[in-house]
Amino acid sequence: xxxxxxxxxxxxxxxxxxxxxxxxxxLGLNVQWGQTGLFNVGVAGFVAIGAYVSAILTTPASxxxxxxxxxxxxVGWAGAAIAAGGASALVGALTLRLRADYLAITTFGVAxxxxxxxxxxxxxxxxxxxxxxxxxxxxxxxxxxxxxxMANLALVAIxxxxxxxxxxxxTLSPWGRVLRAIREDERAAMSLGKSPTRYRLQAFxxxxxxxxxxxxxxxxxxxxxxxxxxxxxLTFQVWAMLIVGGSGNNRGAxxxxxxxxxxWTLSGLVxxxxxxATYEARAxxxxxxxxxxxxxxxxxxxxxxxVGERALVSRHIGDLDAAATPR
Amino acid sequence: xxxxxxVDGLISGALIGLGAIGLTLTYSILRFANFAHxxxxxxxxxxxxxxxxxxSSQVGVSGEALEPFSIxxxxxxxxxxxMALTAAFALALDHLLFSRLRGKSEAISVVMAxxxxxxxxxxxxxxxxxxxxxxxNRELQIAQPIGFGLKATPNQLAMLVVAVALTTGVYLLxxxxxxxxxxxxxxxxxxxxxxxxxxxERTIRFTWxxxxxxxxxxxxMAGLxxxxxxxxxxxxxxxxxxxxxLGGIGSVPGAxxxxxxxxxAEALTVQLAGAEWRAAVAFVAxxxxxxxxxxxxxxxxx
Numbered sequence: 255x256x257x258x259x260x261x262x263x264x265x266x267x268x269x270x271x272x273x274x275x276x277x278x279x280x281l282g283l284n285v286q287w288g289q290t291g292l293f294n295v296g297v298a299g300f301v302a303i304g305a306y307v308s309a310i311l312t313t314p315a316s317x318x319x320x321x322x323x324x325x326x327x328x329v330g331w332a333g334a335a336i337a338a339g340g341a342s343a344l345v346g347a348l349t350l351r352l353r354a355d356y357l358a359i360t361t362f363g364v365a366x367x368x369x370x371x372x373x374x375x376x377x378x379x380x381x382x383x384x385x386x387x388x389x390x391x392x393x394x395x396x397x398x399x400x401x402x403x404m405a406n407l408a409l410v411a412i413x414x415x416x417x418x419x420x421x422x423x424x425t426l427s428p429w430g431r432v433l434r435a436i437r438e439d440e441r442a443a444m445s446l447g448k449s450p451t452r453y454r455l456q457a458f459x460x461x462x463x464x465x466x467x468x469x470x471x472x473x474x475x476x477x478x479x480x481x482x483x484x485x486x487x488l489t490f491q492v493w494a495m496l497i498v499g500g501s502g503n504n505r506g507a508x509x510x511x512x513x514x515x516x517x518w519t520l521s522g523l524v525x526x527x528x529x530x531a532t533y534e535a536r537a538x539x540x541x542x543x544x545x546x547x548x549x550x551x552x553x554x555x556x557x558x559x560x561v562g563e564r565a566l567v568s569r570h571i572g573d574l575d576a577a578a579t580p581r
Numbered sequence: 582x583x584x585x586x587x588v589d590g591l592i593s594g595a596l597i598g599l600g601a602i603g604l605t606l607t608y609s610i611l612r613f614a615n616f617a618h619x620x621x622x623x624x625x626x627x628x629x630x631x632x633x634x635x636x637s638s639q640v641g642v643s644g645e646a647l648e649p650f651s652i653x654x655x656x657x658x659x660x661x662x663x664m665a666l667t668a669a670f671a672l673a674l675d676h677l678l679f680s681r682l683r684g685k686s687e688a689i690s691v692v693m694a695x696x697x698x699x700x701x702x703x704x705x706x707x708x709x710x711x712x713x714x715x716x717x718n719r720e721l722q723i724a725q726p727i728g729f730g731l732k733a734t735p736n737q738l739a740m741l742v743v744a745v746a747l748t749t750g751v752y753l754l755x756x757x758x759x760x761x762x763x764x765x766x767x768x769x770x771x772x773x774x775x776x777x778x779x780x781x782e783r784t785i786r787f788t789w790x791x792x793x794x795x796x797x798x799x800x801x802m803a804g805l806x807x808x809x810x811x812x813x814x815x816x817x818x819x820x821x822x823x824x825x826x827l828g829g830i831g832s833v834p835g836a837x838x839x840x841x842x843x844x845x846a847e848a849l850t851v852q853l854a855g856a857e858w859r860a861a862v863a864f865v866a867x868x869x870x871x872x873x874x875x876x877x878x879x880x881x882x883x
Contacts, residue, residue, distance in 0.1 A: 293692060295616065348868060352875050355614035358692055359822045360871065362616070363864040366819050374857040486815075490700045493693065539707040546701025553694045554681050 260400045267403035269519065274407075274414045275472045277511035280495045281417055281504060282464030288501035288563070289430065290457040291437040292350075293358040297465060297492045299365030302372060302484035303341055304334035304466025305473040309385040310378070312474070316387070319380030327391055331470045338466020343459040350454050365486060372481040384480030388473050406475055413471065414508075417464065421504050433457055487542060491518065494549045500559025509561060518545075584731055586848045592737045594824075594844020595744035596806065599799030600817055601824035601836040602751060603792025609768040609831030610788045611683075613691045617674065618796060618821065619814030620702040621667055625797020626804040626813060627706060628670075629656065629663035630715055649735040651720040652805065660801055664794035671793030672786060674698060699815070707811040714808040717801075740802045747798060748837045751791065755833055760787060768831055820847070820863040827870050829877030838878065842866070 279301055286292040294300075308330035315322030325333075345364060349357040372379045379385065390396065392405040424430050435443040436450045443450060473479045491514060499510020521541050529537040552559070600622050607615045636642050637655035646653055678698055682691045724732035755761035763784045766774035775781050796814075803813055824843045828835025847862045870877060 295696060348871055352871060355608070355692060356826070356871060356875070358616075359614055359819075359826070360867065362822075363819050363867055367861050367864045370858070370860050487700070490697070493696070497693075535712065536708050539704040539712075542704035543701045543708065546697045546699070546704065549697030550678055550694050550701065553690055553697070554678065557690065 264400040264403045267400070267407040269515075271403065271407045271410045271475060272472075272519075273512045273515040274410045274508075275468050275475070276492065276495060276515050277508040278414050278417060278468035278471070279465050279492050280499070280507040280511045281414075281421060282461040282468065283492055283496050284461075284501060284504060284507040285421065285457050285464065286461035288496065288503065288507070289425065289437070290433045290454055291354075292346075292454060292458050292461075293354065294361045294458075294461070295358045295489060296361035296363070296365035296368075298484040298486060298488040299361070299368035300338045300342060300462045300465040301469035301472075301488065302365075302368050302481075304338040304469030305479045305484070306372065306379055306385065307337040307466070308334040308470030309388045309473050309479055312389050313385060313387055316380075316385075318383050319376075319385050320378045321385070327389055327474055330474070331467055334470030335463040335467040338469070339459045339463030342462025343455060345462075346455040346458040350451050350458070365484075365489065369481060369484060372484065379481075382481065384478060385473075386478045388477050388479065390474055390477050410471060410475070413467075417467075418504055418508065425504065429453075429456075487545075490542070490545055490549065491515075494545050494552075497549055497552045497557075497559055500561035500563065502563030503559070503561045506559050506561035506563075510559065513560075514545075583852075584729065586852050587845065588727075588731050588733050588737070589851075590845030590848030591841060592733070592741055592806065592844070593847060594841035595741055595837075596799045596802040597817060597820045597824050597844055598748060598837040598840030599744055599795045599802065600814075600821040601828070601840045602748065602833050603795045604821050605825040605828065605830055605832065605836040606764070606788050607792050608825060610764060611679070611691075611785060613695070614822070615695045616692065616818065617695045617699040617702060618792065619816075619818035620699050620706070621671055621793050621796035622800040622803065622814030622817055623703065623706055623809075623811060624670055624800070624814075625663050625667040625793070626800030626809045627710055627715075628666045628797065629659045629801045630717065630804065630809055632662050632666070633659035633717070635659075646718060646720055650739055651718045651722050651736055652739070653718070656717055656801075660798065663801065664797045667797035667800075668790035668793040671789040671796075674702075675786070675789050703811055703815055710811065712811055714810045715804075716808055717805055736805055740805065743798070744802065747795060748833065751795065752833045760784070764788060816860065819860065819867070820844075823863040823867040823870070826875075827866060827877055829879035832877070832879035835877060835879030 279297065282300075283294060283297060286294050308327075310320050311323050311325045311333045312327055312330040313319075313321040314324050341364070345357070345360055349360045373381060375381075391409055392402055395402040395405055432443065432448050432453050435446075436448065436453055440450050495510040495514040496507055497510070498514055499508070500506030518541075521544070525534060525537045525541065600618065603621065604615065604618045607613070607618065633653065633656040636658055637653065642655045642658060643653060647657070678694050679691055682694055722734040722736055724734050724737075727733050727738070755764060763774065763779040764787070766777065766779050767781055767784045771781055774784075799817075800809075800814065803809075803817065807813075820840070820843050824840035825836050826839070827842060828837070828839030843863055843866050846866060847859050850862045851859055
């Protein structure tokens with residue numbers, strides 16, 4: 255690799271890794287909102303649960319936060335997915351039988367409380383100091399940023415693609431059909447003997463687990479987490495990604511994540527390059543205005559997003575057509 | 582634990598209540614949880630701050646504190662104007678955003694739109710006023726004994742009176758006037774209300790205006806009590822939701838009582854566990870209500 259390519263390649267793989275990890279959160283939200291119509295306003299909270307659980311399970315002993323378990327990274331990731339999925343299941347069990355907005359309000363509360371715990375339960379989470387020295391999967395390569403970032407990108411890509419294909423299969427499976435049936439017409443689904451609450455709970459927990467996994471992966475990629483990584487602006491970003499890309503469509507979720515992440519990163523670069531340091535905080539606020547307006551405008555003007563949902567019934571529907579066509 | 586908790590709790594409960602009333606009315610009449618309601622609180626506080634500055638510098642009304650309160654005449658004059666301005670702001674937001682989604686798509690996409698609006702408004706306020714906190718008055722008030730071994734500042738007592746008066750006024754408006762009757766009719770059944778000759782659009786506009794004005798009063802109270810910052814309303818959102826659900830969606834007295842309960846629980850928690858856990862109280866209250874009685878205190882079974 256020639257020297258002048260190292261920088262761009264390192265940066266490109268870093269960017270793509272971040273975009274893909276955001277995409278994974280977005281896929282989780284798509285299971286909840288896109289496929290099932292469940293409104294989660296606490297995305298940042300579930301991502302944070304995953305990040306903290308995995309960090310605490312895998313870090314060496316520390317006198318700042320709970321730790322010393324030094325478990326393998328994969329165990330941390332599994333723990334993250336289980337913890338975030340479990341938290342989602344609890345929230346779902348509490349609210350899914352009630353009005354739809356109560357789920358939104360409760361998830362909003364989860365994000366507030368998780369943020370509060372991350373900041374104040376210092377003996378567990380390290381408080382404002384956060385958790386450092388989180389083991390990184392390819393730490394031995396870290397002397398070469400390009401190699402390290404590429405190895406990471408490969409790992410992230412494998413995980414995200416695996417999840418993507420698994421979700422695509424699920425979407426086409428009877429389970430995915432039931433979810434969409436419940437979303438479209440709850441009563442019709444019930445009349446076929448499907449329990450809406452049970453299926454919604456499963457979808458909500460699955461989505462939450464994916465968010466937790468994404469949070470853990472990002473924590474192990476960067477090596478450090480702190481409460482301010484998981485503010486409500488993260489939730490907004492993920493929603494903007496899904497709405498821009500097209501909710502209900504897994505490819506849309508990944509596309510939206512890449513586009514919004516690119517816009518976000520670019521605007522950050524422009525601000526730090528062009529705006530004097532004294533106005534940087536203000537310019538950053540303006541960036542959030544833009545994302546909020548983008549989200550609201552997209553809902554009004556093009557609610558289906560860039561890609562939009564495919565009208566899916568079953569993958570066997572084509573066979574039926576073929577069978578019905580007279581030869 | 583000291584009985585002082587009761588005073589602190591009632592005062593923070595009263596300011597939560599002013600916000601919660603607007604929230605519960607929007608929820609029952611427009612049928613969605615408005616996540617931008619916290620930003621009405623913030624907007625109202627900043628509007629009062631800016632207007633009182635304009636009034637004292639341009640009109641020449643004194644910016645000096647009216648003894649024994651630390652509230653200036655300029656601010657007293659600015660509050661009704663700020664309430665009107667926030668009402669107009671709520672109407673503008675409805676016109677630009679929410680009215681376009683009404684009846685067209687799934688109810689929940691309105692919630693999401695309010696979520697986006699909340700972020701955009703908050704960040705815009707931060708852009709204009711920066712994230713540094715502002716104050717109506719930097720003067721320190723001494724708490725005076727008010728009997729039963731309790732103490733309160735003159736400001737706090739004045740706020741409590743204003744909050745109770747506003748809540749009573751809104752309650753009477755809803756219970757006794759034609760407008761109140763149409764609001765209750767629309768919240769019961771919009772189509773039936775329309776058929777019966779109720780001007781649904783006008784009722785909705787009135788709901789927004791009322792909610793915005795009350796939120797603005799709550800914002801001024803929060804500003805006087807603590808400070809004015811872009812996140813002030815956002816931080817009040819969860820307590821307001823908890824109070825509205827605790828009181829039973831659609832019930833004005835319920836929302837106010839719910840807010841007093843949340844305020845008292847917060848004050849108690851601050852005393853027992855430390856101020857940093859205050860924000861968790863509303864969540865615990867919310868989960869408790871949803872577990873035990875999801876329809877709230879004053880609510881009827883769905």
